[in-house]
Amino acid sequence: xxxxxxxxxxxxxxxxxxxxxxHEQGIDGVSFRAVAEAxxxxxxxxxxxxxxxxxxxxxxxxxxxxxxxxxHGPDPSPRGPARARDxxxxxxxxxxxxxxxxxxxxxxxxxxxxxxxSHPGVAAVVAEAMQGRVEVTATLLAAARGTQEVRGTREAxxxxxxxxxxxxxxxxxxxxxxxxxxxxxxxxxEGLSSRILAGALDADEAGALIRDAVDRxxxxx
Amino acid sequence: xxxxxxxxxxxxxxxxxxxxxxHEQGIDGVSFRAVAEAxxxxxxxxxxxxxxxxxxxxxxxxxxxxxxxxxHGPDPSPRGPARARDxxxxxxxxxxxxxxxxxxxxxxxxxxxxxxxSHPGVAAVVAEAMQGRVEVTATLLAAARGTQEVRGTREAxxxxxxxxxxxxxxxxxxxxxxxxxxxxxxxxxEGLSSRILAGALDADEAGALIRDAVDRxxxxx
DNA sequence: GGTTTGACAGTATGTCCATACTGCAATGCT
DNA sequence: AGCATTGCAGTATGGACATACTGTCAAACC
Numbered sequence: 001x002x003x004x005x006x007x008x009x010x011x012x013x014x015x016x017x018x019x020x021x022x023h024e025q026g027i028d029g030v031s032f033r034a035v036a037e038a039x040x041x042x043x044x045x046x047x048x049x050x051x052x053x054x055x056x057x058x059x060x061x062x063x064x065x066x067x068x069x070x071x072h073g074p075d076p077s078p079r080g081p082a083r084a085r086d087x088x089x090x091x092x093x094x095x096x097x098x099x100x101x102x103x104x105x106x107x108x109x110x111x112x113x114x115x116x117x118s119h120p121g122v123a124a125v126v127a128e129a130m131q132g133r134v135e136v137t138a139t140l141l142a143a144a145r146g147t148q149e150v151r152g153t154r155e156a157x158x159x160x161x162x163x164x165x166x167x168x169x170x171x172x173x174x175x176x177x178x179x180x181x182x183x184x185x186x187x188x189x190e191g192l193s194s195r196i197l198a199g200a201l202d203a204d205e206a207g208a209l210i211r212d213a214v215d216r217x218x219x220x221x
Numbered sequence: 222x223x224x225x226x227x228x229x230x231x232x233x234x235x236x237x238x239x240x241x242x243x244h245e246q247g248i249d250g251v252s253f254r255a256v257a258e259a260x261x262x263x264x265x266x267x268x269x270x271x272x273x274x275x276x277x278x279x280x281x282x283x284x285x286x287x288x289x290x291x292x293h294g295p296d297p298s299p300r301g302p303a304r305a306r307d308x309x310x311x312x313x314x315x316x317x318x319x320x321x322x323x324x325x326x327x328x329x330x331x332x333x334x335x336x337x338x339s340h341p342g343v344a345a346v347v348a349e350a351m352q353g354r355v356e357v358t359a360t361l362l363a364a365a366r367g368t369q370e371v372r373g374t375r376e377a378x379x380x381x382x383x384x385x386x387x388x389x390x391x392x393x394x395x396x397x398x399x400x401x402x403x404x405x406x407x408x409x410x411e412g413l414s415s416r417i418l419a420g421a422l423d424a425d426e427a428g429a430l431i432r433d434a435v436d437r438x439x440x441x442x
Numbered sequence: 443g444g445t446t447t448g449a450c451a452g453t454a455t456g457t458c459c460a461t462a463c464t465g466c467a468a469t470g471c472t
Numbered sequence: 473a474g475c476a477t478t479g480c481a482g483t484a485t486g487g488a489c490a491t492a493c494t495g496t497c498a499a500a501c502c
Contacts, residue, residue: 028248111338113415199348263452
């Protein structure tokens, strides 16, 4: 048997270089050559782990979602409403390009978002990640309001094998409102992100706005 | 003298084709060949009007901002607060990818936003357009609240040659709040846009959310 | 009506790229 | 020890691309 290397680790290293290239040169600057150079490895190695450019790009997208979930994923431990409110604010502020590292992540994410329009594979990953973000936000928001845990979406229930409500039965109005408010909060956070990215907004100001919106969302019934 | 053609019109036609290509194939699918094909003209013609690919892309960005301002620019006619509120809602809903045409615009804009990270020229155009959007929103919001017209940002005052307030003197708290609220509204609108684009949100739902947020923003003092 | 001049089309060229393929070294199993 | 297998560097190839350049035509002005 040959040399044993951690396949996933290698792929992860290359993905890191891919993000660097996307950040610095845009998606149209991505090539095996550029990625290999950024990673400090040979083109052959990149090729060894990704048989095509497309595979590399899609892997990078998935890896980005995983990394984000790892960094600030849903915290399952139930805590008091005040604590939940802080967590909610942190969760919404997390993707803001505050530091240079987060700026890279944010810009790469923006690139994937744009790419998703013309690339169904990327679109699927992006859409799922977005829906996940709303759900986490809704859960945190419900906790911050001190109400019962909000019911998940149909997909989440399916994943848990729960039984489905009849198609015509709407979710409770309160649950629907929590979902809407959560959606508005994440959208606000993402909209602010892009403004910071473009240099049209200061990061601190965005943080203040988010905390403001969170407070209002928690206290509005 | 030779055949006289409307230079700007030709460039506009080519920009239209550029947007189509960006929408369908992404920024990395843009080439003289692809754009010429989409426009139904020869490569030579595209080349005649744009000496480099970069020039074409930047022109396309500027043209997109102009087109958007043309379509739903600031309406200078002062009207009643109720009317202003409707206009505000319309203005914020305008960039949502509701129809296929708007979807193209929205996806191209997302592409330019991503590109702006690695392309200073594009970044300048994008940032300016974003600030303009906040100002229009703030003006409409102030009108909807029935208060006096809000003061513009420093940049706008500079452009008009107004004198600057001393650096330490803050703008009136009320004005600052209007600006903040306006910023939150446009950010929400843009965040929702990207969600629709990624297929993670229904367009109607976004519209309802925006109108909701506008109502709350107008009635909150 | 001739000549100038701009609007193109078409072609040439050098670069870059994705992908395929070759070769070799390291490694663990037997 | 030897062999099979994998990791990976390097090279070859064929195509696409940006850009430069040349040629052609038609219009406008004198």
